Amino acid sequence: MSLSDLPPLTLGLAGLTTALIAVRWFSHKYPDIHPVALYHQSSISPVRQPDESAVHRSVVTPFTYPLITGLDIRDGETYRDGDVRDVWTLAKKGDVTVIDASGKTIMQYDELETKLAPLAAALASYSPQSLSKVALYLPNSLANFLLSFACATYGIATVLLPLLSDMSDLSKHLEATQPEIFVYVVGTVDFTKLILPASVSAVVLVPANFTLSSTNSTDKDVTEWTQQLKKSLGTVQVHTFFEMLESTAVPPIVESDKLKFTRMPVFVVSYATSQGNIETRSFHHRHLVSAVAAQMRAIPQHEKLQASDVVVPLDSWHELYNRIMLLTAMASGSHIAICGTSGGGGYDLDLLKRVDPTVIIASVRTVKQICELKSSLFTSFKLMRAYGFQAQGNLSTPIIKSYPHLRIIYTHENQPPSLDKSAAPTSAETSLTSRDLIHVRAMLGARVVYALTHPKIAGALCQTHLLDYRDLGNVRLFGPVLPCLEAMVRDIETLKGGNRQGGLFVRGPAATGPDWIDTGIVGEWGEDGCFREL
Amino acid sequence: MVDFSQIKELYKKSLYSSEDKTPAYISTVNALLIFTCVYLLYRTVFPSLSTNKEHIKAKEFAASKAEPVVHTVYTPKTLAPFNGTDHPRVLMGVKRKVYDVSAGRSFYGPGGPYSNFAGRDASRGLAKGSFDEDMLTDINLPIDTLEGLTKEEINALNDWESHFAGKYLLCGELVEND
Numbered sequence: 001m002s003l004s005d006l007p008p009l010t011l012g013l014a015g016l017t018t019a020l021i022a023v024r025w026f027s028h029k030y031p032d033i034h035p036v037a038l039y040h041q042s043s044i045s046p047v048r049q050p051d052e053s054a055v056h057r058s059v060v061t062p063f064t065y066p067l068i069t070g071l072d073i074r075d076g077e078t079y080r081d082g083d084v085r086d087v088w089t090l091a092k093k094g095d096v097t098v099i100d101a102s103g104k105t106i107m108q109y110d111e112l113e114t115k116l117a118p119l120a121a122a123l124a125s126y127s128p129q130s131l132s133k134v135a136l137y138l139p140n141s142l143a144n145f146l147l148s149f150a151c152a153t154y155g156i157a158t159v160l161l162p163l164l165s166d167m168s169d170l171s172k173h174l175e176a177t178q179p180e181i182f183v184y185v186v187g188t189v190d191f192t193k194l195i196l197p198a199s200v201s202a203v204v205l206v207p208a209n210f211t212l213s214s215t216n217s218t219d220k221d222v223t224e225w226t227q228q229l230k231k232s233l234g235t236v237q238v239h240t241f242f243e244m245l246e247s248t249a250v251p252p253i254v255e256s257d258k259l260k261f262t263r264m265p266v267f268v269v270s271y272a273t274s275q276g277n278i279e280t281r282s283f284h285h286r287h288l289v290s291a292v293a294a295q296m297r298a299i300p301q302h303e304k305l306q307a308s309d310v311v312v313p314l315d316s317w318h319e320l321y322n323r324i325m326l327l328t329a330m331a332s333g334s335h336i337a338i339c340g341t342s343g344g345g346g347y348d349l350d351l352l353k354r355v356d357p358t359v360i361i362a363s364v365r366t367v368k369q370i371c372e373l374k375s376s377l378f379t380s381f382k383l384m385r386a387y388g389f390q391a392q393g394n395l396s397t398p399i400i401k402s403y404p405h406l407r408i409i410y411t412h413e414n415q416p417p418s419l420d421k422s423a424a425p426t427s428a429e430t431s432l433t434s435r436d437l438i439h440v441r442a443m444l445g446a447r448v449v450y451a452l453t454h455p456k457i458a459g460a461l462c463q464t465h466l467l468d469y470r471d472l473g474n475v476r477l478f479g480p481v482l483p484c485l486e487a488m489v490r491d492i493e494t495l496k497g498g499n500r501q502g503g504l505f506v507r508g509p510a511a512t513g514p515d516w517i518d519t520g521i522v523g524e525w526g527e528d529g530c531f532r533e534l
Numbered sequence: 535m536v537d538f539s540q541i542k543e544l545y546k547k548s549l550y551s552s553e554d555k556t557p558a559y560i561s562t563v564n565a566l567l568i569f570t571c572v573y574l575l576y577r578t579v580f581p582s583l584s585t586n587k588e589h590i591k592a593k594e595f596a597a598s599k600a601e602p603v604v605h606t607v608y609t610p611k612t613l614a615p616f617n618g619t620d621h622p623r624v625l626m627g628v629k630r631k632v633y634d635v636s637a638g639r640s641f642y643g644p645g646g647p648y649s650n651f652a653g654r655d656a657s658r659g660l661a662k663g664s665f666d667e668d669m670l671t672d673i674n675l676p677i678d679t680l681e682g683l684t685k686e687e688i689n690a691l692n693d694w695e696s697h698f699a700g701k702y703l704l705c706g707e708l709v710e711n712d
Contacts, residue, residue: 007561007564009564010561010563010564010567013564013567013568013571014567016567016571017567017570017571017574020571020574020575020578021574023578024574024577024578027578031588034588034592035586035588035589035591035592035593036588036592036595038589038592039589039592039593039595039596040596044602045602046602046603046703047602047603047604047605047703047704047705048602048603048604048605049604049605050604050605050606053602054602381580384580384583385579385580385581387583388580388581388582388583389581391581391582391583391584391585391586392581392582392586470589471583498604527593527596527597527599528593528596
């Protein structure tokens with residue numbers, strides 16, 4: 001029997017089947033990463049102590065290799081780790097854009113650099129003794145950006161105050177950190193309820209929508225508040241951000257020894273412990289550059305942040321992880337777009353859509369907000385399709401089309417800084433399970449890096465591999481440890497380190513302590529080398 | 535006599551068409567082709583959610599990796615069985631540290647030129663460059679304090695220690711018997 005003898009319907013169906021097989025053959029894509037790499041994400045020590053698991057490291061820095069300590073900045077014939085000033089230098093390939101409801105302002109780093117010296121000089125002149133700490137109670141803004149780099153460049157520590165609405169909580173953070181200068185946005189602090197510690201010698205008011213073209217004379221709010229505060233704060237000086245920018249004072253002398261400079265504090269972070277106390281931790285240049293360099297090495301070469309990326313830091317810069325990611329984006333030469341701060345009082349998603357980001361740094365809550373979409377049968381079909389693509393190791397096109405160029409989302413698990421535990425959001429709001437990550441990737445068509453952080457570690461402790469799309473169920477999966485750290489778990493209660501379960505201990509250049517730091521996080525190492533929180 | 539060629543013809547016809555009252559396009563082959571098309575179309579639009587074979591193989595490979603060795607405190611008596619004969623692992627003591635030299639079984643294991651050192655403190659023997667039995671201290675006696683070694687012998691021992699540290703796994707320490 002020949003083909004021509006076949007009935008037309010049968011012939012047609014045979015042709016269609018062949019066509020479908022051909023389409024599947026030619027459209028077949030290899031997975032974004034080989035499965036063997038996903039099940040070998042850590043370098044594991046061959047020996048362990050009896051009450052501990054094996055020490056886990058990143059595959060980038062296996063045993064016998066040194067952990068990543070810095071940016072490898074060429075200095076004549078040698079290389080050095082670098083400091084935050086080198087991050088600024090590397091950032092000059094990109095620019096800073098401030099976006100708000102009125103429009104977009106693009107600024108080059110050379111222009112911004114001219115503001116750093118006057119700011120530092122003004123800060124130094126406001127403190128009668130030598131200035132050591134400046135507390136910033138600011139959202140993500142140009143003022144925040146300039147002040148923190150001015151302080152870092154001139155050896156002044158910046159206290160990163162959480163954006164708390166409860167003034168008594170804020171008072172406790174100030175009392176614990178003892179800054180000399182307190183900087184805040186006009187109208188955001190109630191001084192009848194806030195108790196300034198005795199260390200504070202000056203208060204600086206920043207206008208709500210500061211841009212480089214703003215002036216004192218045009219901002220009536222700042223003028224009125226300044227006059228009121230001068231009457232109510234007694235001996236505490238009151239200054240405005242405009243005054244600082246026009247300062248002609250001499251900036252503080254910077255430590256000339258670059259090695260000593262790396263050991264100077266840059267950020268002071270305050271956090272509430274489980275016992276309800278406020279503790280502080282000081283991070284030096286060397287901790288920060290180690291964390292930044294590790295972030296740059298942790299993602300695959302072909303996916304790394306580039307000069308063409310538009311990075312939008314959505315989450316508040318009071319969290320050190322967000323600062324580290326900002327520094328990482330700057331060191332990669334990416335464009336930084338400041339368009340406000342998420343969390344607390346809500347967020348303008350329309351503004352984010354206008355920016356058209358390629359990378360966003362956001363909290364879990366913000367990521368979930370961005371992924372919200374009205375459920376429908378069609379959305380369910382699209383989700384099912386997207387989940388299937390991820391199961392095969394690829395990403396599908398996004399379901400939410402508002403961010404067409406979005407390719408990476410950096411997010412992390414964090415704890416809120418409020419001492420009022422009754423006000424704390426539940427774990428489901430502040431964490432993402434493996435299944436949630438799949439959903440986020442499906443909705444936005446972007447890869448997600450989900451990090452585990454700790455107040456005593458600069459940046460992330462562990463983070464998911466950029467190309468890990470596995471569905472491991474309702475497990476909080478955090479991936480392998482970063483190349484600037486090594487970690488292990490130790491026996492705790494019924495959990496045994498020998499079974500790879502227990503309390504997580506970490507050490508390395510990005511950790512604020514020479515020995516193993518007890519993170520208080522309970523979890524286990526999977527056979528794939530990834531850490532899962534229990 | 536059964537005519538097989540006729541049966542064969544009838545069978546072929548039934549595959550491609552039906553001579554019954556049912557419409558001509560209903561046939562076994564068409565049904566199979568329709569099912570295949572629908573399945574292929576479904577899988578093209580909705581890729582499979584199940585874990586593919588590569589992942590399963592990779593997972594099994596990861597699970598089969600050897601467990602890390604536990605750092606153990608040994609005494610001369612508890613170290614002795616690890617000579618490659620009484621126990622498959624070959625351990626050796628050098629300057630109160632215990633190294634797993636199983637990878638060098640051909641040298642240190644049973645039948646090897648340095649098999650005397652297996653499961654024992656080899657410090658004096660390495661210092662003096664001798665593999666004789668009299669270099670070894672009885673396991674019931676205190677650990678050799680390495681008294682009487684010359685400066686050259688101590689240097690030689692330190693070189694050997696560096697060699698072992700670079701090549702083999704440090705898996706324990708050697709302490710006195712209880």
